Amino acid sequence: MTKKIYVFIGNYGSGKTELSLNIAMQSAGVCKTVLVDLDIINPYFRSSERRDMLEGMGVKLISPNFAMTNVDVPSLPPEVHSVFTGAYETVVFDVGGDAAGAVALGQYKRYFDNVPKTNLEVLFVINPRRPLSETPEMALDLLENIKSKSRLDITGLVNNSNLSMETSADDLLDGFEMVKSVSNKTMIPVSYTAGRQDVLNEFLKIAEEKGLDRNYIGKPFPIRTYMHRDWDSFLAHGI
Numbered sequence: 001m002t003k004k005i006y007v008f009i010g011n012y013g014s015g016k017t018e019l020s021l022n023i024a025m026q027s028a029g030v031c032k033t034v035l036v037d038l039d040i041i042n043p044y045f046r047s048s049e050r051r052d053m054l055e056g057m058g059v060k061l062i063s064p065n066f067a068m069t070n071v072d073v074p075s076l077p078p079e080v081h082s083v084f085t086g087a088y089e090t091v092v093f094d095v096g097g098d099a100a101g102a103v104a105l106g107q108y109k110r111y112f113d114n115v116p117k118t119n120l121e122v123l124f125v126i127n128p129r130r131p132l133s134e135t136p137e138m139a140l141d142l143l144e145n146i147k148s149k150s151r152l153d154i155t156g157l158v159n160n161s162n163l164s165m166e167t168s169a170d171d172l173l174d175g176f177e178m179v180k181s182v183s184n185k186t187m188i189p190v191s192y193t194a195g196r197q198d199v200l201n202e203f204l205k206i207a208e209e210k211g212l213d214r215n216y217i218g219k220p221f222p223i224r225t226y227m228h229r230d231w232d233s234f235l236a237h238g239i
Contacts, residue, residue, distance in 0.1 A: 004121075005119060006092045006093065006123065007105065008095060010158075011127070014133065014160060015194070019194060020092050021050060021054070022226070024054065024090070027089075028058045031090055032089050033089070033090040034086075035092045035094065036083060037094050038076070038105055051063070076107070081108070102150035105150040109152065121191065123155070123158050123192070126157060128174060140182060143186065155188070157191060158190075158193070159172060159194065165225070176203075189218070192218045195221075195222070197222040204217075204220060
């Protein structure tokens with residue numbers, strides 16, 4: 001059995017939880033999948049908020065103890081260790097949005113060290129539309145801080161530039177310049193460019209017309225929106 005592990009790391013609002021959910025939901029249709037919610041920092045937008053949806057699709061969710069309560073300092077369940085040795089073929093980690101979240105990830109370094117490099121993607125998600133990651137320098141500072149705290153090497157960058165439902169191809173074009181700059185300064189490749197299918201298609205068309213270097217686009221990653229809703233959807237379905 002080949003086990004593939006994805007680790008999504010990024011600042012608050014980068015979209016790492018959305019990407020984690022999308023990978024898990026896509027994978028669940030073809031293989032045994034587990035999503036590990038290591039976001040012990042942010043009590044609002046994290047994978048645990050979508051437990052019923054995930055479990056309904058066959059995704060095992062492992063989340064911080066008391067993740068859905070008002071306890072201030074939740075702890076990580078012992079079963080996190082089992083994802084490295086269990087029968088899961090796809091493992092997705094949704095990591096807390098700052099260095100404190102990276103420390104939680106670093107607890108499992110010795111397990112990650114035993115994963116073949118070809119089976120592990122540690123992805124730094126960049127959204128320049130969010131505070132604290134609006135410039136390459138800010139993104140670099142956060143990346144280096146997370147890297148040192150987690151003690152894991154970042155294997156790829158993700159351009160996830162977005163303004164939720166207001167996102168346009170222009171956002172991904174700005175994100176392209178951002179990840180290109182960060183990639184050139186760190187020598188970390190761009191693994192994915194993510195976005196809604198319509199926005200992504202428009203961006204890719206413009207990128208081809210402009211002759212943008214596909215090395216800084218990576219693999220197109222079309223996503224569905226699970227965490228954020230427009231106002232009409234919010235009124236109809238809630239958060």
